[in-house]
Amino acid sequence: MSDLVAITGLGVISAAGADVALSLRTLQTAARPALVPCPVADLPVPLPMFAVTGALPSVDRTFHLAMTAVRQALDDAGLNPMPPGFRLGVCLGTTVACQLNDVAFYADYRKTGNPALGTAERFAWGSLSERVSRAVRADGPVMTVVNACSSGTDAMGVAMSWLRAGLCDAVLAGGADELSAIPASGFFALSVTSPEPCRPFDRERQGLNLGEGAGVAVLERASSAVGRVRAVSLIAAGFGAASDGYHLTAPHPEGFGLELAVRAALKDAGIEAEAIDFVNAHGTATKENDRIEGSVLSRVFGPGVRAVSTKGYTGHTLGAAGGIEAVFTALALREGWISPSIGFATRDEAIPFAPLTEVTPVVRSHAISTSLAFGGNNAAFVIARPGGRR
Numbered sequence: 576m577s578d579l580v581a582i583t584g585l586g587v588i589s590a591a592g593a594d595v596a597l598s599l600r601t602l603q604t605a606a607r608p609a610l611v612p613c614p615v616a617d618l619p620v621p622l623p624m625f626a627v628t629g630a631l632p633s634v635d636r637t638f639h640l641a642m643t644a645v646r647q648a649l650d651d652a653g654l655n656p657m658p659p660g661f662r663l664g665v666c667l668g669t670t671v672a673c674q675l676n677d678v679a680f681y682a683d684y685r686k687t688g689n690p691a692l693g694t695a696e697r698f699a700w701g702s703l704s705e706r707v708s709r710a711v712r713a714d715g716p717v718m719t720v721v722n723a724c725s726s727g728t729d730a731m732g733v734a735m736s737w738l739r740a741g742l743c744d745a746v747l748a749g750g751a752d753e754l755s756a757i758p759a760s761g762f763f764a765l766s767v768t769s770p771e772p773c774r775p776f777d778r779e780r781q782g783l784n785l786g787e788g789a790g791v792a793v794l795e796r797a798s799s800a801v802g803r804v805r806a807v808s809l810i811a812a813g814f815g816a817a818s819d820g821y822h823l824t825a826p827h828p829e830g831f832g833l834e835l836a837v838r839a840a841l842k843d844a845g846i847e848a849e850a851i852d853f854v855n856a857h858g859t860a861t862k863e864n865d866r867i868e869g870s871v872l873s874r875v876f877g878p879g880v881r882a883v884s885t886k887g888y889t890g891h892t893l894g895a896a897g898g899i900e901a902v903f904t905a906l907a908l909r910e911g912w913i914s915p916s917i918g919f920a921t922r923d924e925a926i927p928f929a930p931l932t933e934v935t936p937v938v939r940s941h942a943i944s945t946s947l948a949f950g951g952n953n954a955a956f957v958i959a960r961p962g963g964r965r
Contacts, residue, residue, distance in 0.1 A: 584652025589788030625786035625890030664715030668726025715743035727897025749898025751789035775884035786890020790898030813844025858884020869926035
């Protein structure tokens with residue numbers, strides 16, 4: 576137990592719910608949140624999106640989304656207040672938070688040549704993890720991962736490496752991103768957005784819907800958790816990452832990078848593919864991603880692989896996706912059931928399996944969450960219930 580990495584706290588906010596309890600209700604009832612007209616100012620394209628509702632500020636929104644999930648995770652882990660001398664690290668992934676801080680600075684600079692102090696301060700706050708670390712008064716290592724749509728999953732891997740190296744007692748790990756004109760314009764230009772609710776792995780899928788949110792887990796050395804008299808019910812068992820460098824935005828046609836990442840995560844966890852109960856797939860509902868990811872998952876886990884995509888509940892939250900989906904995967908193992916993949920109706924013969932469309936019991940002890948990103952980046956994260964059947 577002493578060298579294991581436990582998951583002792585979970586926090587999440589997305590269109591699926593403002594916290595863990597509300598998200599579980601949405602996932603169990605397969606209730607698709609409402610798409611809203613694009614809430615991003617000055618975006619001249621008609622993109623419906625999955626927005627977080629409520630009273631979150633529009634300024635520094637990614638930080639506030641992150642802090643919502645962080646507070647939940649710390650409370651769940653029993654780390655509020657923090658024990659004296661506790662070494663807490665922060666590793667969060669994002670894609671647009673730093674860009675958003677840059678936008679106001681450069682706009683003011685171009686207009687006046689002498690940017691106001693407020694915009695310069697926002698530029699300096701470009702590191703999401705640094706800002707969160709200061710907000711919670713953490714004194715461990717800090718790193719912001721900006722690696723496109725695998726950022727949140729990559730952050731989990733970095734956190735595991737810190738804990739295995741003994742650099743800290745626990746890490747706030749995950750991702751956060753807000754809706755922004757920058758990725759919205761880019762994805763629209765790539766012709767991969769859908770005018771209707773997304774349909775992961777469905778034959779008639781038209782593309783993705785963008786979303787926003789944050790998913791954060793407290794990853795902690797199991798010996799630390801036991802020392803705090805916390806039950807260890809979930810384990811961060813394995814992580815793998817690989818880049819095939821095939822294309823700036825498209826996945827490799829054979830999914831080589833993804834397969835390498837998945838097999839590396841299984842090896843890191845010390846398990847065979849047969850131990851995996853289900854896959855929380857990246858499943859964006861774009862034509863190429865779903866076809867290629869489906870082929871890889873079938874190749875690794877067999878055509879009977881049990882897989883879902885939760886993007887029908889959240890939209891594609893970019894840098895937050897890996898964090899949110901890791902939390903959803905952990906919750907499925909903890910609660911003992913897998914949420915349905917909504918939006919699927921018609922089997923695509925190019926994909927060797929159909930996703931689960933009903934609430935399904937968990938029967939094995941391990942699950943894996945996958946992330947694919949621009950630049951050929953791929954990551955996979957294995958979560959386990961200790962002592963369960965492999």
